[in-house]
Amino acid sequence: MARVDEILSLLKKLNFSKTEAAVYVDLLKNSSLNGYQIAKNLNISRSSVYSALDNLYKKGVVFLLPGDSQIYKAEDPSVLTNKMKDEFVEAADLLEIKLQQLKTTDSEERYLNIEGYNNVVAKVKELLLIAKKEVYINTDFDLQIFSKEFIELQKRSVRIIIFSFSKVNGENLPVEIYKHDDYNCFGKQTRIMLVVDCKKTLVADKGPNREEFLGTFTENALLTAVVSEHIHNDIYLLKLKKIYKKNLINKDIKLNTMFENR
Numbered sequence: 001m002a003r004v005d006e007i008l009s010l011l012k013k014l015n016f017s018k019t020e021a022a023v024y025v026d027l028l029k030n031s032s033l034n035g036y037q038i039a040k041n042l043n044i045s046r047s048s049v050y051s052a053l054d055n056l057y058k059k060g061v062v063f064l065l066p067g068d069s070q071i072y073k074a075e076d077p078s079v080l081t082n083k084m085k086d087e088f089v090e091a092a093d094l095l096e097i098k099l100q101q102l103k104t105t106d107s108e109e110r111y112l113n114i115e116g117y118n119n120v121v122a123k124v125k126e127l128l129l130i131a132k133k134e135v136y137i138n139t140d141f142d143l144q145i146f147s148k149e150f151i152e153l154q155k156r157s158v159r160i161i162i163f164s165f166s167k168v169n170g171e172n173l174p175v176e177i178y179k180h181d182d183y184n185c186f187g188k189q190t191r192i193m194l195v196v197d198c199k200k201t202l203v204a205d206k207g208p209n210r211e212e213f214l215g216t217f218t219e220n221a222l223l224t225a226v227v228s229e230h231i232h233n234d235i236y237l238l239k240l241k242k243i244y245k246k247n248l249i250n251k252d253i254k255l256n257t258m259f260e261n262r
Contacts, residue, residue, distance in 0.1 A: 014084060019044065019052040024061055027074035034070050114215040117189075120204040123217060124194055125149050131196045134159045136231045139192040140166035143173055150174055163234045178235045193227050201227045 004025060011021035026041050027033055035053055039046040053072055056062040061080060065071040114120050121141075128135060128149040135158060143150075143162065150160055154174035162170070166188070167181040191205035192215075201224040204215025218224070240248050254260050 017052065017055075019048050020056055020061075023049060023052045024056060024074055027062060027072060028077070032065060032071050032073040034072065038072075110218065111220070112217045114202075114204060114217060115212065117206075117213045120192065120202075120213050120215045121145060123202060123215070124192060127194060127196050127200055127202060127217075128153060130200075131158045132156070133197050135161065135197075136195040136228055137162045137193065138164065138231045138234060139194075140164055140168065141189050141192050143168050143170050143175070143177075147173055161231070161235070163231055163238070178238050180238065193231060195224055195228045195231065198224060198228055200224065203227060 007025055008018070008021045011024065012018060016024065022042050022044075023038055026038050030037075030041070033041070035046055035050045038053075039049040042049070053062060057064065057072075060075065060083070062072045062074050065073055114123055125146060128146060129152060131153055135153065137160070139162070150173050153160060160175040162168070162175050162177045162179075164177070164179040166179065168177065168179055170177045189206075192202070194202045200217070200219050202215060202217045204213050206213050237249065
Protein backbone atom coordinates (compact mmCIF):
# COMPACT_ATOMS: atom_id res chain seq x y z
CA MET A 1 0.00 0.00 0.00
CA ALA A 2 1.25 3.44 -0.90
CA ARG A 3 2.43 5.59 1.98
CA VAL A 4 -0.02 8.38 2.82
CA ASP A 5 2.69 11.03 3.16
CA GLU A 6 3.95 10.16 -0.35
CA ILE A 7 0.41 10.49 -1.76
CA LEU A 8 -0.06 13.82 0.00
CA SER A 9 3.22 15.08 -1.44
CA LEU A 10 2.19 14.08 -4.98
CA LEU A 11 -1.20 15.75 -4.64
CA LYS A 12 0.46 18.97 -3.51
CA LYS A 13 2.57 18.87 -6.68
CA LEU A 14 -0.74 18.78 -8.58
CA ASN A 15 -1.91 22.05 -7.03
CA PHE A 16 -3.71 20.64 -3.99
CA SER A 17 -3.22 22.57 -0.76
CA LYS A 18 -2.00 20.59 2.24
CA THR A 19 -5.52 20.50 3.71
CA GLU A 20 -7.20 19.68 0.40
CA ALA A 21 -4.84 16.73 -0.12
CA ALA A 22 -5.49 15.41 3.39
CA VAL A 23 -9.29 15.77 3.03
CA TYR A 24 -9.34 13.95 -0.34
CA VAL A 25 -7.24 11.07 1.01
CA ASP A 26 -9.41 10.78 4.13
CA LEU A 27 -12.54 10.58 1.99
CA LEU A 28 -10.96 7.87 -0.18
CA LYS A 29 -10.07 5.82 2.89
CA ASN A 30 -13.53 6.17 4.48
CA SER A 31 -15.90 6.07 1.48
CA SER A 32 -18.09 9.02 2.54
CA LEU A 33 -17.97 11.51 5.41
CA ASN A 34 -19.28 14.87 6.50
CA GLY A 35 -17.09 17.83 7.41
CA TYR A 36 -17.27 17.21 11.14
CA GLN A 37 -16.08 13.60 10.75
CA ILE A 38 -13.21 14.64 8.48
CA ALA A 39 -12.11 17.36 10.90
CA LYS A 40 -12.15 14.82 13.73
CA ASN A 41 -10.16 12.25 11.73
CA LEU A 42 -7.52 14.79 10.68
CA ASN A 43 -7.52 16.71 13.95
CA ILE A 44 -7.84 20.07 12.20
CA SER A 45 -10.42 22.84 12.47
CA ARG A 46 -13.83 22.40 10.87
CA SER A 47 -13.50 25.78 9.16
CA SER A 48 -10.34 24.61 7.38
CA VAL A 49 -12.02 21.37 6.36
CA TYR A 50 -15.15 23.07 5.03
CA SER A 51 -13.04 25.57 3.09
CA ALA A 52 -11.06 22.69 1.54
CA LEU A 53 -14.25 20.75 0.75
CA ASP A 54 -15.74 23.80 -0.96
CA ASN A 55 -12.63 24.18 -3.16
CA LEU A 56 -12.50 20.46 -3.97
CA TYR A 57 -16.22 20.42 -4.80
CA LYS A 58 -15.80 23.35 -7.23
CA LYS A 59 -12.90 21.52 -8.93
CA GLY A 60 -14.89 18.27 -9.21
CA VAL A 61 -12.56 16.37 -6.90
CA VAL A 62 -15.34 15.52 -4.40
CA PHE A 63 -19.11 15.56 -4.70
CA LEU A 64 -22.09 15.69 -2.34
CA LEU A 65 -24.36 12.71 -1.85
CA PRO A 66 -28.10 13.39 -2.30
CA GLY A 67 -29.91 14.53 0.85
CA ASP A 68 -29.56 17.21 3.51
CA SER A 69 -26.75 15.63 5.53
CA GLN A 70 -23.82 17.26 3.64
CA ILE A 71 -22.10 13.92 3.15
CA TYR A 72 -19.13 14.06 0.74
CA LYS A 73 -17.62 11.35 -1.40
CA ALA A 74 -14.27 11.42 -3.23
CA GLU A 75 -14.10 11.16 -7.01
CA ASP A 76 -12.70 7.85 -8.24
CA PRO A 77 -8.87 8.17 -8.53
CA SER A 78 -8.75 6.93 -12.14
CA VAL A 79 -11.44 9.36 -13.25
CA LEU A 80 -9.77 12.20 -11.35
CA THR A 81 -6.25 11.61 -12.68
CA ASN A 82 -7.44 11.20 -16.28
CA LYS A 83 -9.41 14.42 -15.97
CA MET A 84 -6.36 16.22 -14.57
CA LYS A 85 -4.16 14.88 -17.39
CA ASP A 86 -6.62 16.11 -20.02
CA GLU A 87 -6.87 19.54 -18.39
CA PHE A 88 -3.08 19.80 -18.13
CA VAL A 89 -2.51 18.86 -21.79
CA GLU A 90 -5.22 21.28 -22.94
CA ALA A 91 -3.77 24.09 -20.81
CA ALA A 92 -0.20 23.33 -21.96
CA ASP A 93 -1.21 23.33 -25.64
CA LEU A 94 -3.03 26.65 -25.25
CA LEU A 95 -0.10 28.11 -23.31
CA GLU A 96 2.33 27.13 -26.07
CA ILE A 97 0.18 28.94 -28.66
CA LYS A 98 -0.09 32.07 -26.50
CA LEU A 99 3.64 32.11 -25.73
CA GLN A 100 4.53 31.70 -29.40
CA GLN A 101 2.26 34.63 -30.22
CA LEU A 102 4.07 36.73 -27.66
CA LYS A 103 7.45 35.62 -28.98
CA THR A 104 6.55 36.45 -32.58
CA THR A 105 5.17 39.86 -31.70
CA ASP A 106 8.26 40.70 -29.69
CA SER A 107 10.88 39.31 -32.06
CA GLU A 108 9.51 41.18 -35.09
CA GLU A 109 10.65 44.45 -33.53
CA ARG A 110 13.99 43.38 -32.11
CA TYR A 111 17.49 43.61 -33.50
CA LEU A 112 20.14 41.75 -31.51
CA ASN A 113 23.71 42.95 -31.87
CA ILE A 114 26.56 40.42 -31.93
CA GLU A 115 30.19 41.33 -31.37
CA GLY A 116 33.26 39.20 -32.09
CA TYR A 117 34.13 36.61 -34.73
CA ASN A 118 33.57 33.62 -32.43
CA ASN A 119 30.16 34.91 -31.35
CA VAL A 120 29.12 35.46 -34.96
CA VAL A 121 30.18 31.93 -35.92
CA ALA A 122 28.35 30.47 -32.90
CA LYS A 123 25.14 32.32 -33.79
CA VAL A 124 25.35 31.19 -37.42
CA LYS A 125 25.70 27.56 -36.29
CA GLU A 126 22.74 27.97 -33.94
CA LEU A 127 20.55 29.38 -36.71
CA LEU A 128 21.59 26.70 -39.21
CA LEU A 129 20.48 23.95 -36.87
CA ILE A 130 16.93 25.31 -36.59
CA ALA A 131 16.44 25.52 -40.38
CA LYS A 132 13.57 23.45 -41.74
CA LYS A 133 13.43 24.16 -45.50
CA GLU A 134 16.01 26.54 -46.99
CA VAL A 135 19.16 28.46 -46.08
CA TYR A 136 20.69 31.31 -48.10
CA ILE A 137 24.26 32.46 -47.43
CA ASN A 138 26.51 35.14 -48.88
CA THR A 139 30.00 34.91 -47.40
CA ASP A 140 33.74 34.68 -47.86
CA PHE A 141 34.09 32.53 -44.71
CA ASP A 142 35.73 29.11 -44.83
CA LEU A 143 32.64 26.92 -45.33
CA GLN A 144 34.29 23.95 -43.64
CA ILE A 145 33.68 25.76 -40.32
CA PHE A 146 30.02 24.84 -40.74
CA SER A 147 30.49 21.35 -42.15
CA LYS A 148 28.89 19.58 -39.19
CA GLU A 149 25.81 21.80 -39.38
CA PHE A 150 25.53 21.41 -43.17
CA ILE A 151 25.66 17.62 -42.89
CA GLU A 152 22.97 17.68 -40.20
CA LEU A 153 20.75 19.80 -42.46
CA GLN A 154 21.31 17.37 -45.32
CA LYS A 155 19.80 14.62 -43.15
CA ARG A 156 16.67 16.77 -42.79
CA SER A 157 16.54 17.57 -46.56
CA VAL A 158 17.17 21.28 -45.99
CA ARG A 159 18.37 23.09 -49.11
CA ILE A 160 21.53 25.20 -48.64
CA ILE A 161 22.33 27.87 -51.24
CA ILE A 162 25.62 29.78 -51.00
CA PHE A 163 26.97 32.75 -52.96
CA SER A 164 30.49 34.11 -52.70
CA PHE A 165 32.79 36.47 -54.54
CA SER A 166 35.68 34.47 -53.09
CA LYS A 167 37.06 31.06 -54.01
CA VAL A 168 35.39 29.22 -51.14
CA ASN A 169 36.05 25.59 -50.32
CA GLY A 170 32.85 23.57 -50.56
CA GLU A 171 34.52 20.19 -51.00
CA ASN A 172 32.40 17.29 -49.69
CA LEU A 173 29.74 19.69 -48.39
CA PRO A 174 26.03 19.12 -49.24
CA VAL A 175 25.52 22.68 -50.52
CA GLU A 176 24.78 24.54 -53.76
CA ILE A 177 27.61 27.04 -54.38
CA TYR A 178 27.63 29.99 -56.76
CA LYS A 179 30.99 31.80 -56.71
CA HIS A 180 33.14 34.24 -58.65
CA ASP A 181 36.43 32.59 -57.57
CA ASP A 182 38.05 35.96 -56.95
CA TYR A 183 41.48 35.10 -55.52
CA ASN A 184 41.81 38.64 -54.17
CA CYS A 185 39.05 37.78 -51.67
CA PHE A 186 40.31 34.28 -50.82
CA GLY A 187 40.95 33.58 -47.15
CA LYS A 188 39.99 37.02 -45.89
CA GLN A 189 36.76 36.14 -44.01
CA THR A 190 35.29 39.63 -43.92
CA ARG A 191 31.52 39.14 -44.01
CA ILE A 192 28.55 36.81 -43.81
CA MET A 193 24.86 37.21 -44.65
CA LEU A 194 22.47 34.42 -43.65
CA VAL A 195 18.74 33.81 -44.10
CA VAL A 196 16.95 30.84 -42.54
CA ASP A 197 13.55 29.76 -43.93
CA CYS A 198 12.83 33.35 -45.04
CA LYS A 199 12.12 34.14 -41.38
CA LYS A 200 15.41 34.90 -39.64
CA THR A 201 18.46 36.77 -40.85
CA LEU A 202 21.96 37.58 -39.67
CA VAL A 203 24.43 40.02 -41.22
CA ALA A 204 27.96 40.58 -39.91
CA ASP A 205 31.21 42.00 -41.18
CA LYS A 206 34.68 43.24 -40.36
CA GLY A 207 35.14 46.74 -41.76
CA PRO A 208 38.34 48.11 -43.36
CA ASN A 209 39.03 50.23 -40.28
CA ARG A 210 37.57 47.80 -37.73
CA GLU A 211 39.28 44.54 -36.82
CA GLU A 212 36.45 43.20 -34.66
CA PHE A 213 33.40 41.57 -36.22
CA LEU A 214 30.03 43.27 -35.63
CA GLY A 215 26.71 41.75 -36.61
CA THR A 216 22.94 41.96 -36.25
CA PHE A 217 20.34 39.21 -35.96
CA THR A 218 16.62 39.77 -36.43
CA GLU A 219 13.32 38.17 -37.42
CA ASN A 220 12.13 41.43 -38.96
CA ALA A 221 10.27 40.47 -42.14
CA LEU A 222 11.47 43.43 -44.21
CA LEU A 223 15.17 43.01 -43.48
CA THR A 224 14.91 39.26 -44.01
CA ALA A 225 13.33 39.88 -47.43
CA VAL A 226 15.98 42.49 -48.36
CA VAL A 227 18.86 40.11 -47.54
CA SER A 228 17.13 37.23 -49.36
CA GLU A 229 16.66 39.40 -52.47
CA HIS A 230 20.29 40.55 -52.28
CA ILE A 231 21.61 36.98 -52.26
CA HIS A 232 19.27 35.91 -55.06
CA ASN A 233 20.23 38.89 -57.22
CA ASP A 234 23.94 38.17 -56.73
CA ILE A 235 23.33 34.64 -58.02
CA TYR A 236 21.16 35.85 -60.93
CA LEU A 237 23.90 38.26 -62.06
CA LEU A 238 26.58 35.60 -61.76
CA LYS A 239 24.55 33.16 -63.87
CA LEU A 240 23.87 35.83 -66.50
CA LYS A 241 27.58 36.65 -66.64
CA LYS A 242 28.38 33.00 -67.30
CA ILE A 243 25.68 32.66 -69.95
CA TYR A 244 26.65 35.80 -71.90
CA LYS A 245 30.39 35.60 -71.15
CA LYS A 246 30.53 39.17 -69.89
CA ASN A 247 29.46 41.47 -67.10
CA LEU A 248 26.06 42.86 -68.08
CA ILE A 249 26.20 45.71 -65.57
CA ASN A 250 27.83 48.33 -67.80
CA LYS A 251 27.71 52.13 -67.89
CA ASP A 252 24.36 52.06 -69.70
CA ILE A 253 22.86 50.16 -66.79
CA LYS A 254 24.53 52.01 -63.92
CA LEU A 255 22.97 55.02 -62.17
CA ASN A 256 26.13 56.99 -61.35
CA THR A 257 25.42 57.00 -57.63
CA MET A 258 27.60 57.41 -54.56
CA PHE A 259 27.19 53.68 -53.97
CA GLU A 260 28.55 52.79 -57.41
CA ASN A 261 31.40 55.31 -57.26
CA ARG A 262 32.64 54.57 -53.75
